[in-house]
Amino acid sequence: MKKRYTYLYNGEFLPLLGLIDMLLKNHIVPQNIKPDTADFDLFDETVLLEVKNLDATMQQMIKVFGKQVFTTIYYCFLSEHEYKELLIYYFLAHYLTYGHDIYVMRNLTSVHEVLKISQYVSRENHKLKGFLRFKELENHVLYAEMAPVNNIIGLLSKHFKRRLSQEFWIIKDTKRQIISVYDKKNFYIVNADSFDLFPLNESLEERDYQKLWLRFYQTIGIKERANSRCRRNFMPKKYWQYILEVKDEL
Template sequence: MLIFRYDDTFEGLLTAVFDAFSLKKWPDQVMSMKDVVPLFTREEYTVFTDDKKAKRVSIAMKKRLPTIALNQLTYVWYSELAERGQLIFRYLVKVFQTKHDISTNFADPDVLLVKQIAKKVSRERHYMMMFVRFNTIQNQGEKVYFATVDPRYNVLPFVVDFFKDRFADQKWAIFDTKRQFGYYFDLEQLEIITLDSQQDLLIDDAINEQYLSEDEKQFQKLWFRYCQALTIKERLNPKLQRQFMPKRFWKHLPETWHNKLNH
């Protein structure tokens, strides 16, 4: 069994594709450095990330694949699934070994799987645009709109431009509590942020209430009561509600905080 090991970066994966064709070696598995090598491994090849090699593969991909297929591969990478590296590697080997476009050959299991994973990641991206809720907090004397998210896939990089355009006149931040990073917009630029472990802004991945402005607390209660007033009990359909608004997002939505705001 031949194993290629890379540094778990996209550039490293593209370098692995380049090296495979250069060496004419086709690995049985492509694994990141942090993965445990299986028993009875016959040969192990370490891929050293090379930006020049990665760029050549990237350019070739853009020549051989339509934009939709390139986007699908990007989504697969950001899915963070354990098999993403192996899947993308096999897909790209087929791309460069075949003269015609393989991206619509859904009889191929790898092509079909790429499409299926990309669809799930794309759906999660849309969920983020629908279900992000900002809270007004006081940060060093100034008002900032702050939201926490914990998406199933790493989709925050795909939605920040949407919020930048939509809320161009406000200072805001979105923080991914699962991956411990976020983005802050200061009316001019977007920057990646992290939170110091000593900070108490978040408690159990939720915003510490002591940082919420009084207006924010009042608006949350008003919004909850407004949604309750609009509800027609006879037409409640919890199953349909969960279908359109998955329950895993409810902790971010004030209109669902029955125990917290119903007083």
Template sequence: MVNYIFDGTFDGLMTVIYVSYYNRQIPNDILSENSYQKNFLGDDIYISTDINKSDKVQNAITTKISKEALKNIYYVYLSELESSYMLIYKYVRLGFKIGRKINYFLQNDIVNDVIKLSQRINHEAYKMIELIRFKEIKKGLFYAKIHPDYNVLPLIVPHFAERFQDQYFVIHDVKRNLSAVYDKKSWIITDIPPEITLITKEEEDFENLWKIYYKSISIEERKNLRLQRQHMPKKYWDMLTEKQ
């Protein structure tokens, strides 16, 4: 029983798949080093991340399976579920056998699980895009906080970089302590926490006006908190200006 251990990165996982094929060895499990516990019943092999090997695997997936398959794999990886690593591995192996039609085989548990999980991550990304509220914390610098169930930060930043090309902004995933920083040219994701100060006077005035407007258009007799929670789960309320 061989377990592959890697650094938890996507390139690391792709390297694991490369090594497995090269060694003609099917692992019993694939684990990230952050959650790894020593296994005394089998062999544990640590696989160092190799960008070249990762690129080869991703190119092979794109050409032999499809771009859609590679996207599904990346989305499933962003779920951060420990079980997702073996699921991705099995999906890739199956894809190399079936080819471009793999996603039509929804009766297969592996394909079905990948598609469903990928859709959940995609839905979460769209939800964050809809909900994000930026605040001007310094003149010309905008900040927004999120705490999604899945690590969708890499999926949503391109949208805002395209939409707000002329603004500096930070999107802070407080759940994972990751920050996406955009400087009007490019963006990076870093684990360095942003330095948050009080919002600007203009931003405070705008927020107060928005709260007044929100309150003025609401009809107390028609307030339905249960329906609100159905359309907007309470866990997201702290991201909304009108709920603060």
């Protein structure tokens, strides 16, 4: 039997695609694909390949696979799934066989998984579009913290770039220690360590609006219909830490 290797990439999306592209072209079936920072078993045999012409590879892959596939696998990539790279590999391999039909071929395990994970990421992104809470700082900058399961800060930033285009805002992912900074033109995602956040003093009005919001939240619930199960279903407790109106109920 042909020996299978674990292939390494640098943890970023495009290099991963470059790697998968190369594997597919050369008909290599990997044992696994992992970022080079991952922990390895003693017996894993790893290979780090250098992939050239990433831009050209990407353009060509978009041509071959189309935008929908690209979005699907990108969302999957943003998840924390242990085998996401391998799943993406198999997803694309299936695509080469079945074309766009794979979107209905959920009986294939890897297809099913990739679509499921991708949807999970998309849904978490959607949830946080609602659950994110900004506070206004002294200098009128809006600041929000979150700790999502998936790495959705980029997707979320795109949403707020459209929605709050005339504001300066910062979103911090405290789990991954990364921040997204928006300067009314573009947003930049950087490592939190490499960026010195000025003292985060709240503006004078901030406390008043928080109080108004809390009061509104407490008033709007109908006590004859109280249903904490239903509330938790829609707004899981893992998000409460950063949701102003419920964090004190934790």
